Each structure stands twice: as structure tokens, then as C-alpha cells.
Amino acid sequence: MVTQVYIRDVPSHVGREVSIKGWLYNKTHKGRLWFLLVRDGTGVIQSVLFKGNVAADVFEAAESLTQESSLQITGTVRRDKRAPGGYELDATGMEVVQIARSYPISPKEHGTSFLMDHRHLWLRSSRQHAILRIRHRLIKAARDFFDGRGFVLVDTPILTPVACEGTTNLFPVKYFDTPAYLSQSGQLYSEASCMAFGKVYCFGPTFRAEKSKTRRHLMEFWMVEPEVAYADLDDIMVLAEEFVSYLVAEALREGGEELSILGRDTGPLEKVTPPFPRLTYAEAFDLLEQEGSETPRGADLGGTDETIVSSRFDRPVMVHRYPAAVKGFYMEPDPENPDLALCMDMLAPEGYGEIIGGSQRIHDYDLLMERVREHDLPVEPFSWYLDLRKYGSVPHSGFGLGIERVLSWICGIPHVRETIPFPRMLHRLFP
RNA sequence: UCCUCAGUAGCUCAAUUGGCAGAGCGUCCGGCUGUUAACCGGAGGGUUGUAGGUUCGAGUCCUACCUGAGGAGCCA
Structure with a gap:
């Protein structure tokens, strides 16, 4: 049984497999690697999906994720200096709750009026x-x-x-x-x-x-x-x-x-x-x-x-x-x-x-x-x-x-x- | 209510003296095993706030209106 944790508590689970329920904050990829930034309200953590480590359909699902899509991700907690915050999740599985429609607020700059409308x-x-x-x-x-x-x-x-x-x-x-x-x-x-x-x-x-x-x-x-x-x-x-x-x-x-x-x-x-x-x-x-x-x-x-x-x-x-x-x-x-x-x-x-x-x-x-x-x-x-x-x-x-x-x-x-x-x-x- | 400034692609902004409507990001397609707002190649994306006017020609000039931002007065 995989423990469900909040991102704030992840540092106390190094080496264990945990599950996080949250939303996709941002993502980037490099070949057969996907880096998913997941937030859950208590923090943000990077999750790494390597094509060889997860099922083919999970890797494909990562590709289809849009910003703010809701998901549950499972993986092993690891310390890594390259990860923002110092900890990351080496993903073993993922379930998509909903694929979000095109999200209006991008990580780039926006004007106050636009942001206040949203x-x-x-x-x-x-x-x-x-x-x-x-x-x-x-x-x-x-x-x-x-x-x-x-x-x-x-x-x-x-x-x-x-x-x-x-x-x-x-x-x-x-x-x-x-x-x-x-x-x-x-x-x-x-x-x-x-x-x-x-x-x-x-x-x-x-x-x-x-x-x-x-x-x-x-x-x-x-x-x-x-x-x-x-x-x-x-x-x-x-x-x-x-x-x-x-x-x-x-x-x-x-x-x-x-x-x-x-x-x-x-x-x-x-x-x-x-x-x-x-x-x-x-x-x-x-x-x-x-x-x-x-x-x-x-x-x-x-x-x-x-x-x-x-x-x-x-x-x-x-x-x-x-x-x-x-x-x-x-x-x-x-x-x-x-x-x-x-x-x-x-x-x-x-x-x-x-x-x-x-x-x-x-x-x-x-x-x-x-x-x-x-x-x-x-x-x-x-x-x-x-x-x-x-x-x-x-x-x-x-x-x-x-x-x-x-x-x-x-x-x-x-x-x-x-x-x-x-x-x-x-x-x-x-x- | 008053003063100042602004409104162009989904977002942030360019567009010379009034002369072909542009870029970056996001989106979509392709590439890469360590990305940090990634990067590289390609594609799509427009009633230039609204209405009128001047002009051969208006994003650009004029008038009115709408919307937003900053400030004044007033207050925590």
C-alpha cells in the first residue's frame, strides 16, 4: 500500500514510495524524460518520469498533460540537488483526474487587469x-x-x-x-x-x-x-x-x-x-x-x-x-x-x-x-x-x-x- | 468626481514621417536521459476597444464614448 502524503511532508519520506494528489504546475521534457512540477496546496515538487521506468501509457499520458491538469502521481522520494527544493519524485505511476483546458495564466508575465479578471x-x-x-x-x-x-x-x-x-x-x-x-x-x-x-x-x-x-x-x-x-x-x-x-x-x-x-x-x-x-x-x-x-x-x-x-x-x-x-x-x-x-x-x-x-x-x-x-x-x-x-x-x-x-x-x-x-x-x- | 497615461494575436509587447499586421511566450506537430520561465526545427493564430470623421491611403491624425492603469480628495 502506497502512503499518500502532502508535498510539505515529502522530505521525511526519502527512499519510500509515496503518492501525491495535486495539479500540474508546469512541465518540461528532454527526450525520454518528463519533468512534471506538481503542486498540492502545501508546496511544489518535481516528479521525473523516465520512459524505461513507467508503463508506456503512463509516459504517453504525461505528454498529454496540460497546465493545471489534476493528477495523482506515485513515485520514490529522492534527494537531488538538481530538483527545485532539493527533493523529487522518481515516478512509478500516474493517474490523471482531469486534463485541464488551455489555462489562461501562463508562467510568463501578465498585466494586472488580466490577472484580476482571472x-x-x-x-x-x-x-x-x-x-x-x-x-x-x-x-x-x-x-x-x-x-x-x-x-x-x-x-x-x-x-x-x-x-x-x-x-x-x-x-x-x-x-x-x-x-x-x-x-x-x-x-x-x-x-x-x-x-x-x-x-x-x-x-x-x-x-x-x-x-x-x-x-x-x-x-x-x-x-x-x-x-x-x-x-x-x-x-x-x-x-x-x-x-x-x-x-x-x-x-x-x-x-x-x-x-x-x-x-x-x-x-x-x-x-x-x-x-x-x-x-x-x-x-x-x-x-x-x-x-x-x-x-x-x-x-x-x-x-x-x-x-x-x-x-x-x-x-x-x-x-x-x-x-x-x-x-x-x-x-x-x-x-x-x-x-x-x-x-x-x-x-x-x-x-x-x-x-x-x-x-x-x-x-x-x-x-x-x-x-x-x-x-x-x-x-x-x-x-x-x-x-x-x-x-x-x-x-x-x-x-x-x-x-x-x-x-x-x-x-x-x-x-x-x-x-x-x-x-x-x-x-x-x-x- | 477631477488630473495623467494606455487599449494591436490567448498573454506581454513592437510597428520609423500617415504607406504590405510583426516578435516572444502559450497552443499544435517533430527532435533530444537532468530540465529549472529549458533548448532546437516547423505550423496555426488578427473586426488594431467602440462609433464617426480627415485622407489616394489610418494601428498611427481629429471628435465622442467604453474599458483599464497611476494619482488627488477621503480613509484603515
Whole structure:
């Protein structure tokens, strides 16, 4: 009986006959030799078919194989320096499951648009495989971090009756006969759950109907949002830097192989340890003026401004205390200067920009009500949110981290679109 | 929504001043016992994004539209 193994485990079966179920990644031949590159989702291995060693029909079948044909191949595991990866299968038999039709993605170069049209197939390529494996580990690391610190995962709804910040960038849906929106943040609900559990986080898809067409925007992305009762801005800045350091450390520890497939220079990532530099908004602008930025003081930082600021440091930098006027209605004003909000953005180095946005939330009922009115928000849908300030209200803070932005930074890839299996972008809803 | 650039074979791209529609890869056929994006020989493959216009003649120039890429604003 031949043992069936996954390619990842092949090195521990040297000298034994094993069987692999997978797909043909590529093939080449030299006379009476066939070299088949077979992948099975755990790795890729070369299998060698010599005409004299296999049945005539098996050798002929090898000839008929097309890229991505599914097959089961049996052979003896052998160490060989000539084989990619150092191990190969000296084939003794092969069963074809299906001969694939002409596969659109060749091992040669393709344009982004073409590849995105074939995203369902592109996922099979080694580069996409590496990115999505790191994504898997990053998500696990995020959950491990909070779980290990006593946080409770409390899910927040995706169908919501009202906007969290602004209304222009929401996806409207019909909830039977009432209008509803896809969630653009779990924050408001997490504020409720943190008053129940103390420390909570939510992790789920987030929808923003912003007509943004840049390398850092998706219409649908995944966000981790911790929310902590009795925490102030300084507390969550410490939490944020420890969190991001943990994510990077885990990616380096678990994803070395994938990062090297992606050609990522891990040097800059190894420097990502606490503490991260902290800059007030005013200090960030002092720096920007030195560099000749034309962004007026009082405005939010633009993308190029973020790059200028973050390029001054070798680890992520936290810019805090922005003018309240450009930030969310729920942010606690700075007691030292009420025109400023107790908020912070974390900017990733190497030009990647904002990966975290967070703040201390208003806990005073009257002040929050005032802000709701100032922002022309409807009071009734926010009544439950205002209720939280009536029953044992305490200072609390939280932040949101965009998984795809962190992933593209860690992987060193220029655009977030490859960091999610099926990206939803401006004018792309297919496949 | 605005700005810039692009659209030619299945894919990636050439095509000089407006003058015969081309190459590489993939596909198909043949050759080779160590290939690594193999190599060598041969074959097939086209409504040049769409619609109109200028011209003896348009892939090339003009107009509109469609699609894509990069960026801005906004954000994680």
C-alpha cells in the first residue's frame, strides 16, 4: 500500500514510495524524460518520469498533460540537488483526474487587469499563495494577541441602521422595507460590548463606498478593532505598538519562507519593536514645514505628508492630537486644548502610511449629545449609543487596524489588492 | 468626481514621417536521459476597444464614448 502524503511532508519520506494528489504546475521534457512540477496546496515538487521506468501509457499520458491538469502521481522520494527544493519524485505511476483546458495564466508575465479578471485562478500561483498564507497567519496572530490578554471577541453587526462616521461613503441596502447600510466600523457596537466585558475586540469585514482609486484602498476590507473600558489615549497607544510589534514578529517567525518568495527585505521589519515614536499633530507639521509641504495647518495629513513623516523613522510612528474639526464626532477633546481630539493614527514606515486609526471616546452624555447635534446626526438611531453614557459611563478607548494595509506593508508589495482573496475595488466586483 | 497615461494575436509587447499586421511566450506537430520561465526545427493564430470623421491611403491624425492603469480628495 502506497502512503499518500502532502508535498510539505515529502522530505521525511526519502527512499519510500509515496503518492501525491495535486495539479500540474508546469512541465518540461528532454527526450525520454518528463519533468512534471506538481503542486498540492502545501508546496511544489518535481516528479521525473523516465520512459524505461513507467508503463508506456503512463509516459504517453504525461505528454498529454496540460497546465493545471489534476493528477495523482506515485513515485520514490529522492534527494537531488538538481530538483527545485532539493527533493523529487522518481515516478512509478500516474493517474490523471482531469486534463485541464488551455489555462489562461501562463508562467510568463501578465498585466494586472488580466490577472484580476482571472483572480479565481490567479490564487494558484506561488506569489498569491505566499501572500495569502501570510494573511492567514497574520489573522491568527491578531486573534492570539488579544485572546492572550484577556480580550473577548464580540462580533458586531454587518447590517446597520445608521452611519458611524459620515453618510456619504456607505453602501445602502434594503432591509426588507427599511433602508440599512453595510457596516463601516464595529466601533460603536464595541463601545457597548466593552462596557459589558471590559476588554473586547471585533474582527470582520468593513465596507466603505469611497470612490477612492489608490494603492491603499478597497471597498471591502477586514478590520480588527479592540475597545477597552477605563483606557485613555496613552493606554491604547501602548496597546497599538505592542500589537503591531507582535504581528510583525509573528510574520517573521512563521512566514520566513513566504517572505523570501516575495523577495521581501526583512531588515526593516526586524527593527519594529516598542516603543514607537510619538508625534503630536503640531510636531508633525513642524516636520512637514521643514520638508516644504504645502498642506495647511489644521487640515488632515495627505498621503504624501504621511510618507514624509513616516520616512523620518525606522519603525511605525504615531501621530496624535489632531484638530477635532477633521475627526470623528465621538472623539474626546484634549483637556489641555479642546480644539484637539484625543486621537492617533499609526503610520507604517517605507511609505506605507496609515495602518491604524484610534481615539479616546467621549464618555460624557451632554458633550456627546452636543456633538451629535453639531454633526446633524439623527438622535433617535443613536439613542442606544447615548444610553451607554447614562449607565456607569467611564473613559474608554480603542482603535481599528486594517489587515490588508498591514499585510501589504509586511509583504512589501505596492498595492493592497493582492492581499485579499477577492478584492472589491472601484469598478471591480468580478469575480 | 477631477488630473495623467494606455487599449494591436490567448498573454506581454513592437510597428520609423500617415504607406504590405510583426516578435516572444502559450497552443499544435517533430527532435533530444537532468530540465529549472529549458533548448532546437516547423505550423496555426488578427473586426488594431467602440462609433464617426480627415485622407489616394489610418494601428498611427481629429471628435465622442467604453474599458483599464497611476494619482488627488477621503480613509484603515
